[in-house]
Structure formats: structure tokens, C-alpha cells
Amino acid sequence: MTHDGRRLLAQVVNKNRTSLADHRCHIARVSEGRAGRADSRLIDAIDSAGLRGRGGAGFPTAIKMRAVVENRKTPVVVVNGTEGEPVSVKDAVLMRLQPHLVLDGAAIAATAVGANEIHVCIERNNVAAIKSIELALLERAQCEPSSVVVHVHGTPPRYVAGEETALIHWLNGGDAKPTATPPRPFERGVGGRPTLVDNVETLAHVAQIVHNGPSWFRETGTQDEPGTALLTVGGAVAHGAVYEAPIGTPLAHILARAGTPSGVRAVLVGGYFGSWIAGDQLKTAALSNASLRPRGGGLGCGAVMVLPERCCGVVESTRVMRWMAMETAGQCGPCVNGLESIAATMSHIAMGSAQPEALQWLDRWALQVDGRGACKFPDGAMRFLRSALLAFGPDFLAHASGRVCADVEMPKVLPIPNVAPGWR
């Protein structure tokens, strides 16, 4: 590990893309396996490294791999490079700068489960990442012939399109919307075959684990969540950028590294489906699921957004909820109607024109919507809502009773992207 804690980004010089030749100075190629034949030694290595997925859910990667292998059909690997979180760019940066680390990880995952086909999925408007991966595949085709077929796909730029079952449905020719489970991807996925879906950062870690060994991986991070994580830090900071830090790093350290002003209103940790950290917790919270879960959140996509002192948390949270209501896949009643009702009520509260019962409705709906969709989108939205009500409790009360603060006029901090039409 380099002195500043970087691993995945250690070879990056001056923000330049690492070529195949440079990449191979650091990491040797792992020999390919045979289709339909799993390599349990690779899975065992990932298991003892204790790697957890970095796409948001934090599920142990080796368990996913074993589930895919249990099926008799030849599996497929889907590399998930979609990053629908509006404040996260760490996967895009990783694909742009370290495409070969990602592709090595994908190749190893394919060998581990005995897959002969890899599908790399990246939002179609993320042109830089798609170009970087395509160039990397050209480099590899010239020097490192492979029997595993790799396809690159530009997916619809919608948040929910990156959900596992949505990606698979889209790869199979349908809309990029989540499907009812079971069957789960590891049972029946792309082309009806067992499918392993892994986030690009997860796969980059896989490549380094196999090259350096599981005990090296465990040298940093925590016992339960080893390794480093990529973090997108933005908002009211001097140096907004993608950082890499050991899991378990105190939030305050990252804020200091990014140059945070002394007065901070609150920090959104884990992206839009994460949770607000405010007050004393700003000093005690660490960047790990172990530290964030008891506070109702999680490491999620690793995005950290800082709200400055003079800024309205009610307004910021309401804007995010509006975006969420527009991003549902429009399939499940409680998600579609619930998020719409919640966003509308939050708007009334933010503007100081709410009914007296508005805050009670939000509490009631948070319970009614949680866990009631086909996918976990509404659950994440409710996690965000609950943490907003907690972090900005007094402000919500003031707004709900018509006392709107002067900070609503301050510049908005959280970016709200346009919602792209279409699911194909």
C-alpha cells in the first residue's frame, strides 16, 4: 500500500489512464479456467479476504459466487459499471483510470465461477468510461488472447436500471426495470443462465486480492470490513474528488483531507440512499457499515456530501425526495404512490404551507412504504427520509408550523439530475 492509503488508485500517475503495459508491471495475468468448471481456490481466496460488495449492499462477494456455482448451467458474469447515484463518480473514475484492474477482476470472477461470457454494463451517457473500457479490451485483444467473450453495453441512464434484476431483464431484451424475485440472478439470469453481478470496484478488489493474497487485503480496513473503499467527496469542501481510504476511517479525517470549512450543517454519507450525519456524530462516525448501520445508514456507494453551515436541510432533503419520486420504475403501487405523496408533503413543509398533520403523515408513510416494493429502491428512500427527519428535526418542526428559515434562500448544494426518459 502506498503511504497515502491508496490501493486501487495507487498506480495512477497524474490522473492518467493506466495502459495494459503499465498495468502488467504491477499485476500479472491470472491464467484462464474452463467454461463450466468453477475454480474453488479463487473463491476461497476471496472468502478469506472477507471482501464485501462495493455497489451499495455490502454483501460478501464469495457467497454470491458460491450461489452461482451451485447451479449446473454455465454461468455468466455481469460487470456492473452503472452508477445512478447523482453524487457518486468513483466507479466512473475507476473505469477511466484503471480499466485493466476492473477487467482483470472480471476475468478472475469468470474463472472462479466457470463463466465463458462477460457483459460490462455502463450508462450510455458515461462515454469516457465506455471508451476507456473499449480501448482496454482492444489492448488486451492484441496481447492477451482470451476464450472468454466480453461485451460492452451502454445502458439506460436511470437509477433503478442499475439494479441487478433490471440489468438482467434489459440484457435479455426487456425494459431496464426490476423484476419480481424469485428467480434470483444466481438462479436464472442472462439467457436463463446463473448470473454473477458484481460492481466494478468490487471486481478491482478481486484482482488485487488474487495478486497480493487475502492476508495482504486484510492489512487495512476493519476485521469485519477489510480493505479500502473509494469515496466521492463533494459539496462544501475545498477539494471535491474521489478519495481512497481504509474502511473504518473516521469521517472527520476524510472531511479534513477534502478541506472542509469549520462550520458544517450536516454530512450525507453513503449517497442519496444513505443517511445524514449531524451534530456530535460528525466527530464520532466512521466510514464503515459497523459504524453507520446503528445510525440508520451505511457506506452505500461511498459518496460523502457536505452541507455548509448556512443551508436548509429541509429544502435539500425535499429536493432529493422529489428526484426519488421521479426515479421509481413506476411498477409497484406503494413505491410510486408513496414516494409521490411523501415528496409532495415534504414540498409543502419546506415552503411552510403544510397541513398540521404533515409530519405525522411522513412518519406513517415511512413505515408503510419500507420494504413494500419489488426492489430495494423504496427502502433506501425511506432510510434517507428517516435520517433527514432525525438530523433536521427542529427545522422540520419549524417549517411544518409555517416558520421558514432564511437559509432556504441560500444556494442549493445537492445536485438533482434530469430524469432521462425511456427504459430501453
Place this chain on the structure above:
Amino acid sequence: MKPRIVVDMISCVGHRLCADLFPERITLDDWGYPIIDASAIPPELLSHAKRTIEACPTLALRLDKLR
């Protein structure tokens, strides 16, 4: 193996029929969609459950075995 009711929310269109037929396990949220109590269904309620599942116009309900 104990049976319980599960709903496929993508198929459900909020007919509210199921809550009328099986109030022992199904209530409605504020938008008219079923909230399922996923606890085990005792033998004496099983025929009610099955009739409800058959009555759902979009076949959104099914019986699942609880381990």
C-alpha cells in the same frame, strides 16, 4: 414448513379485493395496496387464504413456505 402469503407488487394493481377476503393477514395502505402480515397461516385459515389467492384478478398473490 409453515405457509404464509406473499404479494408480487409489480403485478398487484390495488383492487383491494384481497383485504376484504382475508382481513386476518391483509390490510391496506393509504393508497389501497395490500400490506401483508407475513406470519404463518394456521390450518383453520388456510382455505380462506387459498380462496383469496384465487380471487386476485392479476394473480399477484401466492402461498410461500416459511422455514
